[in-house]
Amino acid sequence: MISEQFSQTLIDWQKVHGRHHLPWQYAHPYARWISEIMLQQTQVSTVIEYYDRFMKRFPTVQSLAEASEDEVMQYWSGLGYYSRARNLHKSAKIIVYDHKGVFPTTRLEWESLPGVGRSTAAAIVAFSFGAKETILDGNVKRVLMRYFCLDAPVDNGETTKKLWDLAENLLPQNDIEAYIQGLMDLGATVCTRTPKCVICPFRETCQALLNGKQGDIPAPRKKLNRLEKERTFFLLWHEDGCLLQKRSARGVWRGLFSLPEREGEMSEEDISEALSAQGFMIKNIRRLESFHHDFSHYRLVLHPWAIHIKNPDTVKNDERWAKVAELSDIGLPAPIRGLLERFFARESDEDLLPVFSLDR
Template sequence: MQTKQFSTKLIQWQKENGRHHLPWQVKDPYARWVSEIMLQQTQVSTVIEYFERFMSRFPTVQSLACATEDEVMQYWSGLGYYSRARNLHKTAQIIVNENFGVFPKERTEWEALPGIGRSTAAAIVAFSFGAKETILDGNVKRVLMRLHGIDARADDKDAVKRLWALAEDCLPDENIDVYIQGLMDFGATLCTKHPKCLTCIFQKECKALEAGLQEQIPRPKKRLDRPVKERTFLLLWLDNECLLQKRAEKGVWKGLFSLPQKEGILTEQQIEVAVRAMGMTIKNMRPLESFSHDFSHYRLILHPVAIRVQDKGESIANQRWVSLSELPDIGLPAPIRGLLERFFA
């Protein structure tokens, strides 16, 4: 198939069948940038609510730059991959303080900013300024690999190099934003993991379909056995307050608030020692149901224990007692927020 023929057909498909009412589909580099960062490794259906809430609180890059990191994390809480929020905040400060609030118009300028790779940068300038740049996210890789019969993993270096070349060759001379959105939408709604080939406009041209490999291409990534880590989480509470601890600025959930935790599965005696070391006396305690949470590199088994204390003990750095009414305004990891909501329901 001729590359220009592909882009022409895709643009027409996008105009007739694509998504046209997403809240970030505006010629605003700020909205486009925020949405592209949120959409990294997160589905559109999940992002919409978070995007609208985030933009309501931080409607401009200046308001985002002036916010504290804690507040930014609060409005990101639940989306996961929290380094995205920290990089978003850092980039906002760079744009405001070093670039006088002016957004870059070149892909390479965006790539120089924290947390922004080639594909994300290309999407921002294509949608915001009509720049002739292409993207290569997971959806686009899947479409191009099937269309051209590239039987490999999507992260294969040689395959990625070839895919970038194909993606650039397919770029039209006009309607860049429509074409880029079409690539995203086509991969997200039609050429999915289990493709809807019967309604595909590229049936005759698709080499994967011709070879009967549409379900196998791209090849799955090598599965790695994730190690399992177990932690005991101390849900210390008194009246209508619970104790939260701010995570260190490294590791998972860094910069967020969580519950005090200990490695492994603690016995009652070990829990008593830990609570006593925090200057508190236990009134009563009971184990809560254990549950798991998957990270990209390991599985965490959470063993929460509800501990009612007699007093708040001494003030400790990075810890604070929080009332139930304050919890919605605190940046918490999704599994911890869910745990607290279930316990205090």
């Protein structure tokens, strides 16, 4: 049968050529859950450093549940897709306070938690409890579509349903962990967007390869016409610190600290007028280089201005004055962290300020 041949070939390949030394590769639901959430939309090479830091600070679900959201966001800062961290924190509280610290053992139970979808839940229970469940992330979709030569839109609902059916039918009776890990490893290291067919264990049976379509399946997604959003950011600074504002509104940076901002691109005159109206006494103001940061559906164009103020005590309830030495320990969006690092590195050369680094 195709299913038995496929699963056994994959299991045999994984045991020899797969990845076996990732830090979360042990059968504990907490480690698997944290890693699976981090791996959503993020490459393994990026996740490893964040995973190690996160697990040192939050080694148990209890420690995660008891932490403040600010601290959780601090340890997620730079990893992106911040709703993952907020959902992780909410789920930890549910597990600890509603389920007495007992982890779910079935896919459906895991799916009831915030931020846990079918594929993520399946991976957790397969690796932690040996459950006979399959996954279907982007890498696995690519493997199956090529193997069965499915020349169809990858995000089509009908295609997704067919892929789930195929994935479930291919499940083996034994070695579930090696099989699921094999799907991940094959898609991530061999059956990549530019496939390495010469070293693939399915090079003699892959229908896309046999039909010369391995480079065309899956069809490339339509290029997004990203909407551009322009915002002016105020880098208010005084001596060895700057003003940060906690993002409480809905949005990708909710829960992080950022710089005060306004819609659109403002002029120096408008900025001076707006800040003076808030009670700030400006010593000098200068424009910094504009840059952009891409999100999944839009491009943010940042227009930063450095404003040296005389009265750092002028702050609101959602704001805090942070010293340069503290910035490494505050949850900041990646583009804002980079902006502050560049700015204070330059200022330190001129004014002997301390320097903070991304290496934490």
